[in-house]
Amino acid sequence: MSVSIKSQREIELMKEAGVILATVLDELEKIIEPGITTKHIDQIGEEIIRSYDCIPSFLNYNGYPASICISVNDEVVHGIPTRKRVLHEGDIVSLDAGVIHKKYHSDAARTFAVGNISKEAQQLIDVTRQSFFEGIKFAKEGCHLYEISNAIATYVESFGYGVVRDLVGHGIGTSLHEDPQIPNFTQNRRGIKLLSGMTFAIEPMINAGHFSVKWLDDDWTVVTTDGSLSAHYENTVLITKDGPEILSLR
Ligand code: MF3
Numbered sequence: 001m002s003v004s005i006k007s008q009r010e011i012e013l014m015k016e017a018g019v020i021l022a023t024v025l026d027e028l029e030k031i032i033e034p035g036i037t038t039k040h041i042d043q044i045g046e047e048i049i050r051s052y053d054c055i056p057s058f059l060n061y062n063g064y065p066a067s068i069c070i071s072v073n074d075e076v077v078h079g080i081p082t083r084k085r086v087l088h089e090g091d092i093v094s095l096d097a098g099v100i101h102k103k104y105h106s107d108a109a110r111t112f113a114v115g116n117i118s119k120e121a122q123q124l125i126d127v128t129r130q131s132f133f134e135g136i137k138f139a140k141e142g143c144h145l146y147e148i149s150n151a152i153a154t155y156v157e158s159f160g161y162g163v164v165r166d167l168v169g170h171g172i173g174t175s176l177h178e179d180p181q182i183p184n185f186t187q188n189r190r191g192i193k194l195l196s197g198m199t200f201a202i203e204p205m206i207n208a209g210h211f212s213v214k215w216l217d218d219d220w221t222v223v224t225t226d227g228s229l230s231a232h233y234e235n236t237v238l239i240t241k242d243g244p245e246i247l248s249l250r
Pocket residue numbers: 057058059061062064069078096097107108109170201
């Protein structure tokens with residue numbers, strides 16, 4: 001395993017990639033409403049990404065057929081947008097997107113409410129987001145990688161939710177997926193020491209029920225085995241001496 005340390009120039013480009021991606025997700029949030037199809041969201045997302053002269057990094061990645069992963073309700077991640085899938089009031093929808101800007105990647109995800117949603121669904125969204133912030137308290141030079149994982153898991157499990165184990169966060173830079181892998185569930189060792197200039201995509205995927213997931217026959221869509229709701233929150237983060245810098249938030 002080798003974890004790359006980015007130079008100042010690389011960090012500048014990753015910051016630019018991050019701000020562009022934050023803008024894409026902020027714009028997509030505005031169009032989420034009952035009646036829109038997941039295909040339409042994907043099309044608008046791709047247009048916005050290309051309007052910044054960026055490449056949608058997920059498109060054709062290992063054959064993935066869209067620019068935005070759109071996962072509804074019990075879909076955890078990697079849902080494929082289609083013209084048939086219409087969002088309904090009360091749904092929750094996770095949008096995961098990545099851009100390549102001047103060869104540098106950013107990767108981020110958020111779960112949004114479609115119209116009015118249940119208190120239970122809103123709590124799942126809020127806890128998933130907060131678990132990211134609990135984790136990045138340790139995204140700092142001198143901390144160890146799995147302190148991030150353990151902080152996420154401890155927080156999430158205190159609500160009785162399941163932390164997905166089959167998918168993990170990752171290093172990011174000139175590739176979408178670099179070393180190290182970043183699990184969101186408890187590890188019984190401390191992992192590598194963090195150094196400033198490392199860049200990570202930290203991405204808790206949290207189920208309202210059991211942590212187990214399965215793949216649908218499209219070989220992409222991951223769903224909860226028990227049919228419970230699932231939420232996702234991800235940002236591209238830079239490790240510094242003073243703590244985390246979140247690159248994909250405005
Ligand atoms: N954010 C996800 C990840 O980090 C999405 C990539 S899957 C893709 O793995 F195939 F759609 F690109």
